[in-house]
Structures are given as structure tokens and as C-alpha cells.
Amino acid sequence: MPSEFWRGRRVLITGHTGFKGAWLCLWLRGLGAKLTGYALAPASAPNLWDIVGAETRSVIADIRDPARLREAVLAADPQIVIHMAAQALVRESYRDPLGTYATNVIGTGALLQACRELVNLQCVLIVTSDKVYENHGAGRAFEEGDRLGGEDPYSNSKACAELLTAAFRASFFGDGPPIASVRAGNVIGGGDWSADRLIPDCVRAIESGSKVTLRNPEAIRPWQHVFEPLSGYLALAQALVQTPEGAPRAVNFGPDPASFCAVREVVDAFSARFAGKPGWQRDTAAQPPEAQALTLSSGLAERALGWRPCLSIAESLAWTADWYQAHAAREDMLRFSEAQIAKYRAVRGGGE
Numbered sequence: 001m002p003s004e005f006w007r008g009r010r011v012l013i014t015g016h017t018g019f020k021g022a023w024l025c026l027w028l029r030g031l032g033a034k035l036t037g038y039a040l041a042p043a044s045a046p047n048l049w050d051i052v053g054a055e056t057r058s059v060i061a062d063i064r065d066p067a068r069l070r071e072a073v074l075a076a077d078p079q080i081v082i083h084m085a086a087q088a089l090v091r092e093s094y095r096d097p098l099g100t101y102a103t104n105v106i107g108t109g110a111l112l113q114a115c116r117e118l119v120n121l122q123c124v125l126i127v128t129s130d131k132v133y134e135n136h137g138a139g140r141a142f143e144e145g146d147r148l149g150g151e152d153p154y155s156n157s158k159a160c161a162e163l164l165t166a167a168f169r170a171s172f173f174g175d176g177p178p179i180a181s182v183r184a185g186n187v188i189g190g191g192d193w194s195a196d197r198l199i200p201d202c203v204r205a206i207e208s209g210s211k212v213t214l215r216n217p218e219a220i221r222p223w224q225h226v227f228e229p230l231s232g233y234l235a236l237a238q239a240l241v242q243t244p245e246g247a248p249r250a251v252n253f254g255p256d257p258a259s260f261c262a263v264r265e266v267v268d269a270f271s272a273r274f275a276g277k278p279g280w281q282r283d284t285a286a287q288p289p290e291a292q293a294l295t296l297s298s299g300l301a302e303r304a305l306g307w308r309p310c311l312s313i314a315e316s317l318a319w320t321a322d323w324y325q326a327h328a329a330r331e332d333m334l335r336f337s338e339a340q341i342a343k344y345r346a347v348r349g350g351g352e
Contacts, residue, residue, distance in 0.1 A: 005238050007032030010120075012076045014038045014063060014111060015084030016056065019192040020127075022048040024082065024230050025056050027341050036076035038069065039085055048191030051333045063107035066114075073114040080237055081124045083111050086158075088129075089196050093154035104157035105164060112168040112179070121177045123240035125233055126165045130185035130222060130254065130296050131155035139220075141257070141297035144183075144250045162250070169249070178240045180249045182233050185296060188266075188316055189226035190323020190337070198263060202270050203324055205278035213283045217264035222295050224255035225316035227344040228309050235305045248304050254296030259313035269314065273321035310348050 011028055015021040016037025025035055038059045042049045059072045063085040073081075086104050087093065093100040108126060115124055133142040134149025148163065150156035162181055169179045188199045198212075205212040232253035239247040267280045301307040311319070319340060326336045 003031040005031075005242075006234075008034060009080060010034045010036070010076065010078045011080045011082065012036050012038065012073065012078035013082045013084060015086060015127075016058065017042045017047070017049040017053070017060075018084065018088075019048055019189070019194060020187060020226055020230065021084045022052055022191065023189065023226050023337075023341075024084070024233070026052040026337055027230060027234070029055060030338060030341060036072070036078065038063070038072050044193040044195070046193055048193075048337075051191065052337055063110065064102050066110040069107075069110050070114040070117075073111070074117060077118065077120055079120055079122045080241070081111070081115060081121065082127065082233065082237065083108060083125065084127045085111075086127070087154070089194075090131075090152055090154045091196050093152055093157065097153035100153050101157045101160070104154075105160045108161045109164050109168070112165070112172075116172055123177050123237055123244075124179040125237050125240075126161065126179065126181045127233070128162055128181050128183050129155070129158040130183050130252070130294060132159040132162050132183060135294060139295070141254075141295045142252065143297045144248070144252060144300055178244045178247065178249070180236060180240055180247065180251065182229070182236060182251050182253060183296065184229035184232070184253045185222040185224065185255075185294065187224055187226040187229060188320050190320055190327070190340070191333075192226075198266060199270065199320060202267060202278060206274055209277075211279045211281045212267060214263055214267065214280050215283045217262065217267075217280065217282060219263050220260055220294065221263065221266075222254045222260050223266060223313055223316065224253075224259060224309060225311050225319060225344075227341070228255065228311060228316075229253040231344070231348060232301055232305070232307050235307050236301075239305055246304070248300055251301050251304070252296040252298050253301055253307065253309075254298045255309045255316075256312070257295070259309070259316070260295050261313060266313075266317070269317050270321060273317065273325075311344075 011033045017039040036057045061068045087100040134147045148159040150159045
């Protein structure tokens, strides 16, 4: 990911005020890209965007507003589009299924429709989820060619977004700029205060002095630091521009299999960084169904892009805890966050 590729390139990021989007903006800004973001206002206070986003051109609007979205896309005239705006929570999708489909499916379609008018577009990256696959609970790592599915509204909406992306690619972009989808799982890292996410729940429990309540403590998830899939997204976008014929159109970016572990194990390991607190307790209330095992194969990413995860689960949790401890100590979190990206780039071999 040499910075020369990104320097001066116009990049539009939807969902830039979210956890992953804010980190991606900070990373690309450091590489010299010219950024425009399109998203709703941050959903929590505090939030990472308020810490790192001051220098990015930001359009606060709804992805479900096709006229406003088209206006923003044409005004930005991006060369690269990275679509991250989403309703990203399983339980919220049970509460508001139609809103979830509207955001994740119709919103994706509205973006791709607007992209059809861009004359300088070089590639589009659609960020979906590891949950797009039809999951029978066998525990096998999913590969890109596996059948898409999803039994809950969130997972199914992301599978629908994949199908929509494939249809737009075949129907309207056959001779145009390449469009690809990327699939990753549960990410952790500093600056996440979202509802219904494990590490933010742990941080809130630490602050309140209570135990974190777990719905499915034995569920196996592919945990990875947020920098890992973001590095993959950047690598794929570069490949789509520079070598479009050989770049894949759907790619998993998962952690090393050694990082697959149960929810309770993550809480125990994170708690160890905070003198054993908060600890956890089981939620005995009735819960909507969730997959107990969900893992990805990243073999295609390694073969096609030379990408592989480089942080262990222990390192990912340590970097995450370091960020929240620095925030609690009122350090300069913009500088701290920039330093973590530089550290990761050095670990990966991308220099400072």
C-alpha cells in the first residue's frame, strides 16, 4: 500500500462517521488522498469521528436519500468509491427489518446507480459482511464461492447487497470500472462505542464497575483488529485500478485461524488488561437466534493480493486496550491514533 498510489486520488467513503469508516478516513488522509465522506451523524457520544475527522470533507445525509446521494457523488467526482454505510447490527435488524433492507440493499443500489454517471471512476468497493454466507453451523471456513444466504434480516440484507452488486456489475459496468465486494467479520480496535458490540460493552462495563452481559458466550467468532480488513480493502482497491483483469471481485479478509475464539474468551482476555475487570455474566433472557460458529477462509486474499493477517488475537486486544487506556488518560487521541496506524503499517511492511 505505497502512499504514492493514494496521494491526490479522490476517494468517496460512505459510512465515514462509523467506527471502521473513521479509521479508514484517518488512514487515507495520512496517505494523501482527497477524501469526501457521506454518512449519517455519529450514532454515539463519544465517537471516533469527532476525534479524527476534522480535516475530511463530510456530507451528513442518509444513504436512503437517492437524490441527495447522487448530488454528493457527482460533486465529489471520486476516482475510488468505498461503500461502508450500513445498518450493521443483527439485533437492530430484528427490531427494524425493513429499515435494515432499505439501508443495506436499496442504499447500495442508489450508490451504484449514482456511480454510473461518473466519468473518472476507477473502481468501487462494496463492504458487506462475513454473515453473507448460508450458514448451517458446520464450522467450516467459508470461501468466496460458497452459497450466499442469511437467516436473520441483517445477514440476509448483506447477501442481497452482494447479489445486487453482481447484477449491477454485469448489467451496467461490464466494460466500465471494476466493482468488487469485501467480506470481513467482527473487528475490534480503539474508538468504538457502538451499541450491541462486545468491546464497547466491555468498556462501558469497566466505566460503570459492572459485569458485561453476554448473549452467547460460547459463540465462535473470527476476531481481528480493525486495521487488518482495512489494509485488505486498500490493497484490493489498488489492485482493481492497477491490474483489473487479475483482481478478484469478491474477497474474504479474515483473521488467522488461531484468532478464532469464543466470545467469553475475548472478554476474559480483554479484562486481564484492566486488572481482571469487568468480567462477564450470562444473559438469561430470550434472544434471537445467532450462528454459533462463523469463520472465513482468506486463501484468495493471500493468493491474489499477497494479503494475510499479521496481528494475533493477543496483539489485537492489547492494541485495543492501549487505545482506551490512552483515551481515559486524556492523551492526544488524534496523534495516538495516527501513531497506531503508523505502527501497523510498519508491522505489515508498508513503512511509516
